[in-house]
Amino acid sequence: MSNTPPTISDEHYRLAERIWDYHRMGHDLRPVDVAVVLGCHDLGVAACAAKLYQAGFFARMVLTGGNSPSTAEVFPRGEAVHYRQHVLDLGVPDEAVLVEPRAANTGQNITLSRQLLAEAGLAPATVMLVTMPYMQRRAYATTRRVWPEVTVVCASEPVGFRDYLAGIGDDRLVIDTMVGDLQRVIEYPDRGFAVEQHVPDDVRAAYRALVDAGFTSRLIGA
Structure with a gap:
């Protein structure tokens, strides 16, 4: 190297x-019980989640992510916290948003989001993973390992x-x-x-x- x-x-x-x-997984989008929106350096992921919410694909979303070396300067309060402000600015109501602010990797994104949903009394059977376009496959493979009972659909900005x-x-x-x-x-x-x-x-x-x-x-x- x-x-x-x-x-x-x-x-x-x-x-x-x-x-x-x-x-990119190429999944056909369909309505799901909940979205899990994975934080990163790209605020476009949050914008994509807001559009999908407004299009009626889900009624609740979890915004998940703390910080990583590539996001600490861009989102000093944490990825999920900044994502929350962005989706609210784009018209998503606060009651539709759950915030998971601690995850430091993809496995934690999924396991901590699952835990947060359970604490809110939600047990989804179908989940939409909203990610950067090139993170779909890894997020999908991780979710199938740590949350195998849910049906997973991947979504990203169409670009x-x-x-x-x-x-x-x-x-x-x-x-x-x-x-x-x-x-x-x-x-x-x-x-x-x-x-x-x-x-x-x-x-x-x-x-x-x-x-x-x-x-x-x-x-x-x-």
Whole structure:
């Protein structure tokens, strides 16, 4: 692995888009009992949740997330707290929102949200995971492991790869994070953190090429 931040070439973008396409689950959206909205550096996830609520896909949502190295400066009060303010500003009523402000990883996002819902007297049979587009598969695999009795649907902002990069404004952060998420999709089943997901050969090849090129800042232990 290279320790030097790589210059992003056209080939790197092509490989990254292959991984982007793999991470998106392509689920057909349908009404569910509750949404779990996973915090991150992208406030667009909260905006997407507000639109889905207003479209009638669910009546309650859990906003989950504390802080991580990539969000502490952007959301100093914590991801879920900032998400709450954003969905309220977009017209979601306060009574539709539950806030889970402690989760530090995807497993905690799900387990702590489940706990919060139970404390509120809610036992959903169907859950919509609202995430960044490239976090869908990891969130899905994690939920199937730690909350297997619910039916899961994944949702994200409907945006293409290049438009998403333009909206975030930090191409390297996005590509590094996608590579890190794919590593977790591959390795976490053996650690008991997620269910197994088939990873096609071309996606594995894209992953290896980007790791070799130095897109490694979000790998486990980096």
